Amino acid sequence: MSDEVKRGLEGVVVSESRLSYIDGDAGELGYRGYAIEDFARRASYEEVLSLLWNGEWPTRSEHDAFVARLADQRDLDPDVYDLIANLAERDVDPMAMLRTVLSSLSAYDEDAGAAPDDRETNLAKGCRITAKLPTILAAFARLRDGDDPVDPRADLGHAANFLYMLNDEEPDDVAVETFDTALVLHADHGLNASTFSALVTTSTMSDLHSGVTSAVGTLAGPLHGGANQNVMRMLQEIDDSGKAPREWIEDAVDAGERVPGFGHRVYNVRDPRAAILETYSEQLGETVGDPRWYDYSVTIEEYMAETKGLAPNVDFYSASMYYQMGIPVDLYTPIFALSRVGGWIAHMLEQYEDSRLIRPRAHYVGDRDREFVPIEER
Ligand SMILES: CC(=O)SCCNC(=O)CCNC(=O)[C@H](O)C(C)(C)COP(=O)(O)OP(=O)(O)OC[C@H]1O[C@@H](n2cnc3c(N)ncnc32)[C@H](O)[C@@H]1OP(=O)(O)O
Numbered sequence: 001m002s003d004e005v006k007r008g009l010e011g012v013v014v015s016e017s018r019l020s021y022i023d024g025d026a027g028e029l030g031y032r033g034y035a036i037e038d039f040a041r042r043a044s045y046e047e048v049l050s051l052l053w054n055g056e057w058p059t060r061s062e063h064d065a066f067v068a069r070l071a072d073q074r075d076l077d078p079d080v081y082d083l084i085a086n087l088a089e090r091d092v093d094p095m096a097m098l099r100t101v102l103s104s105l106s107a108y109d110e111d112a113g114a115a116p117d118d119r120e121t122n123l124a125k126g127c128r129i130t131a132k133l134p135t136i137l138a139a140f141a142r143l144r145d146g147d148d149p150v151d152p153r154a155d156l157g158h159a160a161n162f163l164y165m166l167n168d169e170e171p172d173d174v175a176v177e178t179f180d181t182a183l184v185l186h187a188d189h190g191l192n193a194s195t196f197s198a199l200v201t202t203s204t205m206s207d208l209h210s211g212v213t214s215a216v217g218t219l220a221g222p223l224h225g226g227a228n229q230n231v232m233r234m235l236q237e238i239d240d241s242g243k244a245p246r247e248w249i250e251d252a253v254d255a256g257e258r259v260p261g262f263g264h265r266v267y268n269v270r271d272p273r274a275a276i277l278e279t280y281s282e283q284l285g286e287t288v289g290d291p292r293w294y295d296y297s298v299t300i301e302e303y304m305a306e307t308k309g310l311a312p313n314v315d316f317y318s319a320s321m322y323y324q325m326g327i328p329v330d331l332y333t334p335i336f337a338l339s340r341v342g343g344w345i346a347h348m349l350e351q352y353e354d355s356r357l358i359r360p361r362a363h364y365v366g367d368r369d370r371e372f373v374p375i376e377e378r
């Protein structure tokens with residue numbers, strides 16, 4: 001057995017998967033063999049869930065049945081609303097809230113006691129978790145602002161219903177299309193850190209709720225999903241500073257700061273998702289007649305390419321896009337989770353079919369053969 005250490009598991013292949021294909025040199029991403037550019041604007045998030053979970057795009061009748069099934073599962077138990085209200089009162093971080101409330105869902109799940117690797121009950125649990133996450137997040141966002149939660153509407157799709165519950169107003173078509181495309185683009189991405197942590201959890205034959213809860217905790221960090229809110233905070237800092245954006249970013253890079261939204265473990269070129277999200281960021285700026293956030297972003301991208309050879313990842317243009325949709329900055333990472341939950345579940349379903357405990361080794365470099373001294377003699 002080799003003791004070579006692969007820090008951060010870089011380049012280590014640990015499993016086979018049929019879910020997402022990534023070519024980090026060519027900047028290509030596909031789900032189940034379909035390039036994202038071909039379906040991102042034309043398939044809904046619900047269709048993508050079917051593709052990821054079942055392997056094929058749904059027929060119209062399969063799709064209608066699945067959409068209805070999801071819509072039917074959006075309500076929360078009154079106890080769950082109470083928990084959300086308590087956490088909203090304490091103004092906890094939205095990702096901490098999501099992790100906590102999500103974990104509590106297993107207490108109310110009718111299949112909680114089922115065998116952890118049973119595909120049918122996992123699909124049913126997966127539907128319930130995916131359907132309830134938007135209700136949880138929208139309720140929290142409203143309660144912390146002193147507003148009542150808005151009940152889900154079964155006649156609206158996944159994206160439209162979330163925006164409706166968040167704002168207590170039916171969203172227009174542009175907002176729904178933009179948000180739905182963001183959900184589609186964030187749904188899966190190979191063995192990213194949060195998906196891997198879900199798989200480590202379920203490789204012990206733990207259950208789906210535990211896997212998703214682990215994944216939310218992992219997504220929250222600023223090196224992963226947490227980067228999208230930091231991108232927006234950076235753009236706001238630039239705006240507040242009164243400095244030219246190029247001067248601001250030059251100072252930050254010279255000070256050794258890591259620029260959120262840049263760099264990637266797998267992509268050596270521009271993340272293909274950033275190209276699609278960029279168009280929405282630009283269009284929204286044009287629509288409201290304030291291209292500021294998009295323009296700052298373009299300046300940063302140019303500077304990072306010239307000086308560091310680094311390209312934007314998925315978190316870069318989603319930030320200005322969400323901001324221009326009026327979404328509170330600290331909800332960007334939980335919104336990432338609302339989408340990625342589909343990928344986490346798909347990977348866990350795939351793993352349960354042929355699971356083996358994930359248990360790597362560390363190369364021990366500490367002392368050995370030290371003499372124990374009892375506490376009275378120390
Ligand atoms: C959905 C997602 O998770 S996408 C990623 C979201 N995260 C971010 O945007 C945070 C900023 N980016 C980063 O911190 C990193 O690029 C990561 C975490 C995404 C990838 O990390 P790793 O693959 O471990 O790359 P690593 O940290 O070794 O960086 C390689 C080199 O590029 C530099 N670098 C990488 N990203 C950045 C950045 N955003 N800003 C400045 N320099 C960077 C590093 O300083 C390092 O330089 P060095 O070799 O001179 O020390």
Ligand SMILES: O=C([O-])CC(=O)C(=O)O
Nearest residue numbers: 188189191192193265314
């Ligand atoms: O794949 C990764 O390491 C990070 C990423 O882009 C994602 O999770 O979408």
